[in-house]
Amino acid sequence: MSNRVEEAYNCIPVATELPDVVSQALQRGRKIQKRRSVVKYMATLAAVISLVFITLLNTTSVFAAAYEVPILGDICRIFTFKKIDLEDETKIINVKVPNIENTGNTALEHRINLEISKLISEEVENAKNRAQEYYDAYLLTGGIPGEFLPLEVVIDYDMKCSDAEIVSFVIYKFETKASFYQENRFYNIDLESGRELTLRDLYGGNYKEIVSARVREGIAQLSEERKFYLFDDVVIEDLIDTDRHFYIDSDKTVVVVFQKYEIAAGAAGQLEFPIGHIPEHNND
């Protein structure tokens, strides 16, 4: 078996760029290492817990269909508008600021892009301050300067769905430090009206029943292992309101998100349940 697996994997041709890529990576890693060269961290490093911060933006022109189909030259795109990389002894921050374009609604685009930029620069500012606070507290309590483990923050984005009608994407923030903090931010905006979308807009007056029923089906299908972590006293209906977080996936599935600790113990992580294909139209 061993031989055969080896043969199998050896069929994968190694990219010619690999040696270059590896030596570049080693150099990059060395630079970071150098800065902490005298550093001897305790082996049991602070638990690395990722902090998840999600901004979700769903813009859709689906409701415009009843009036007038907006002329869109292209499908909405998301791109890296700006990169922010900050590194010193207190922090390592790597941020990508996304912008959207080609939505067919310039005013809305501007507003959303501005909002994203503002949101992220606030996050970066907060992270910088937090890193400084940790660092100061660390020194005050007798920590050795060279041994401080910097706060690491990564903000990145991920396109969920994009076509002529809908754009849905997520902005993630991972924060690595001994403390744990989690925040989700979601925006659902109707491209035509510039209004924020809610589950009620998508599913109408009975949205609570419709969505809860699907969530309960989703829960029933969870593995036994994950079911084990669910809190017993959760009433799903109570959690389905117009503030409920969701996104629209690439196949146009509406996916409802419960963040960590919301309906289950932390070990279950964030739970997502597909509700179904986005309703075609709604004449509200």
Added chain:
Amino acid sequence: MAGKAEYAEVIPFIQENQAKFYRLAYGYVRNPDTALDLVQDAIVQALRKISTLRSPEYLKSWFYRILINECLMYLRKSKKVVLFDQLEEHIPAPEKPVDTVDALELLNAISHLEPMLQTIIFLRFYEDMKLEEIARATDANLNTVKSRLYKALRLLKLDMGEDE
């Protein structure tokens, strides 16, 4: 504690085993550029986290743990579905006169396993790691590793219609 000694050993280890890292990453993502990116990120991460390497004897499982995490995080994030056909495109005929059809078939079968099972097969039979090492590398307990290994083997046999 990680000292200079550990650090000095990491560099040659990475250089010598880069092709293996690449193949593991490629097995997950089946795209040369992405595999290169993942190997690169894992190396940078590893050097950054070198202080978490407790002793040189754990070097292999320590590094694989970082690489595997990078790859699985990527898969989770991208949720990319890789089509069966895409695999063969990048694979020219091997030079050696091995039983190539079987090797490719096996590779295909392996890369259609779920990522964690793929990982176990790779570490056990390609990297020749002990089950304890695999447990460390995959952050799982020994029994989990065993049951994953049996499951992977069972699936592979089913997939390949083999009786080995």
